[in-house]
Amino acid sequence: MDLSGKVAVVTGSGRGLGLAYATELARRGAAVVVNDVDADVARAAVSTITGAGGRAVAEVVAVGTGEAAQALVDRAVTEFGRLDVLVNNAGILRDATLWKMTDEQFDAVITTHLRGTFTCTRAAAVRLREQGEGGRIICVGSPTGQVGNFGQTNYAAAKAGIVGMVRTWAMELARANITVNAVIPVAATAMTETLPFVKPYVDALRAGEPLPPHARRELSFGPPEDAAGLVAFLASDAAAAVTGQAVGIGGDRLALWSHPSEFVVEFADGTGWSTDDIAAVWPERFAPAQQTVGQQLEPPPAS
Numbered sequence: 001m002d003l004s005g006k007v008a009v010v011t012g013s014g015r016g017l018g019l020a021y022a023t024e025l026a027r028r029g030a031a032v033v034v035n036d037v038d039a040d041v042a043r044a045a046v047s048t049i050t051g052a053g054g055r056a057v058a059e060v061v062a063v064g065t066g067e068a069a070q071a072l073v074d075r076a077v078t079e080f081g082r083l084d085v086l087v088n089n090a091g092i093l094r095d096a097t098l099w100k101m102t103d104e105q106f107d108a109v110i111t112t113h114l115r116g117t118f119t120c121t122r123a124a125a126v127r128l129r130e131q132g133e134g135g136r137i138i139c140v141g142s143p144t145g146q147v148g149n150f151g152q153t154n155y156a157a158a159k160a161g162i163v164g165m166v167r168t169w170a171m172e173l174a175r176a177n178i179t180v181n182a183v184i185p186v187a188a189t190a191m192t193e194t195l196p197f198v199k200p201y202v203d204a205l206r207a208g209e210p211l212p213p214h215a216r217r218e219l220s221f222g223p224p225e226d227a228a229g230l231v232a233f234l235a236s237d238a239a240a241a242v243t244g245q246a247v248g249i250g251g252d253r254l255a256l257w258s259h260p261s262e263f264v265v266e267f268a269d270g271t272g273w274s275t276d277d278i279a280a281v282w283p284e285r286f287a288p289a290q291q292t293v294g295q296q297l298e299p300p301p302a303s
Contacts, residue, residue, distance in 0.1 A: 001236050004029030007080040008235065009072045011063050011120060012090030014041035016189040017140070017224045019048070021087050024228035025235060026054030031080040034058045035072060035090065055080070063090045063116035069123035082131060085235045086124040088117040088139040088162070095151045106154045113158035118165065121180075125173060134177030136235045139166050141182040141246060146257060148293045163246050167259070170244030179243035181234050184257060185227040186220040186250030197297070211251070214300045220250030230254070264289045 003025060013022040014036030022032045026049045034049070034056050036042040042058035049056040059075040061068040076083045092112050094105035117139050128135035144152050145159025162182060169180040186192070193202045201215045205223055215221045230249040233239055248255035264286055268277065 001232055001238065002029055003085075003232065003235060006030040006084040006235065007033075007076050007082050008085035008087060009033040009035065009059075009076050009083065009120070009124070010087040010089055011035045011072065011116065013087075014038060014045045017185055017187055017227060018087075018089040019045050020187075020224035020228040021089060021231045022056065023049055023052070023054070024225075024232045025085065025087075026056055027052065028232050028236075030085065030235070031055040032057075033072060033076045033079070035063070036060060037062045062112070063120055064111040066119045066123070069116075069119040072120060073123045073127050077127065083124060083127050083135070084133075085136045086120060086138070087231060087235075088120055088137070090116055091140070091158075093152075094154060096153075097151050098153050101153055109154035110158050113155070114161045117162050121165070121169060125169070125176075125178065128178050129173075129176050132176075134240075135179075136239070137169065137173070137178060137180040138231055138234050139163075139180070139182045141166075141184045143184060143186065143248075143295055146184060146246070147295055150294065166246070167244050174243065177240075179234070179239065181239075181242060181244070182246040183227070183230055183234070184246055184248040184255075185230075186248070186253075187222060187224045187227050189224060212300070213252075214298075216251035217253055218298050218300075220248065220253040220255075222251035226251055263291070 008025045008030045010018055010022040010032060012018040013034045022034055026032045034042050034045045039060045042060050046056045046058045057079050059072050061071050073083055090112055092109060094109050096105055121137055124137060139162050141163045142159040144156045145163060148156050166180050166182045173180060188202050188205050192198055198221055201211055201221050204211055211222060227249045230247060246257040248257055266281055266285055
């Protein structure tokens with residue numbers, strides 16, 4: 001999986017999953033533009049990559065605006081001469097229940113995740129189309145965006161929107177040989193370590209202990225490095241025919257998420273559906289097929 005000669009921008013790559021993605025891309029031969037809002041964190045990430053023999057530079061900017069997106073693309077071109085891969089990873093959390101969430105909390109998450117993914121992809125698409133040699137755009141979603149999660153209205157909306165944009169961009173950029181995919185990762189990061197049901201596994205990782213199969217398989221849980229191989233694959237020539245997909249990764253689990261589709265269909269006989277007609281058919285045909293919300297996690301096996 002040789003990425004030599006490729007140039008990648010990875011947003012939010014100072015730590016956590018973003019750093020794992022950037023490190024793996026560099027290990028495979030790509031030159032990487034590391035991005036973070038914290039200059040010290042960004043410089044440390046660059047040192048980690050270059051210390052291992054990779055090529056990397058830092059661009060310290062908060063994603064969201066068109067100017068920030070253009071700065072990232074320009075840095076790649078100025079430093080390394082081109083752009084081949086964009087990984088939209090930057091994100092924040094501002095969790096609160098619906099009735100407590102402020103406008104500022106909602107807007108901050110939407111700006112970083114959703115608008116940041118849009119502006120960075122737009123800037124990258126312009127450059128990739130000008131180069132005329134195709135490219136790879138990889139956007140980071142979340143299980144929350146796929147099935148919802150309590151207290152994460154803003155995050156769920158942003159991550160669901162990202163996957164919706166991915167499907168649209170895959171169509172719009174196909175003629176330019178630019179693939180667009182979403183990664184749906186699960187890993188031990190600052191965003192997940194506060195969740196009570198994974199705390200024992202976070203503690204185990206910090207202690208250098210192996211995780212039980214239940215955590216790695218059923219919960220898809222592991223260190224960020226477990227998710228990095230998928231990003232390198234999607235950035236490679238081996239994934240040239242993969243586009244418009246949402247792919248889950250984490251621990252020992254690799255999964256292809258389905259697109260939303262009609263699950264149960266009934267037809268009226270030329271008259272349309274009245275309220276009474278719907279009420280009559282719903283219990284037998286639709287109620288048994290109603291979809292769950294939130295992640296349906298099996299409890300760990302009894303020890």
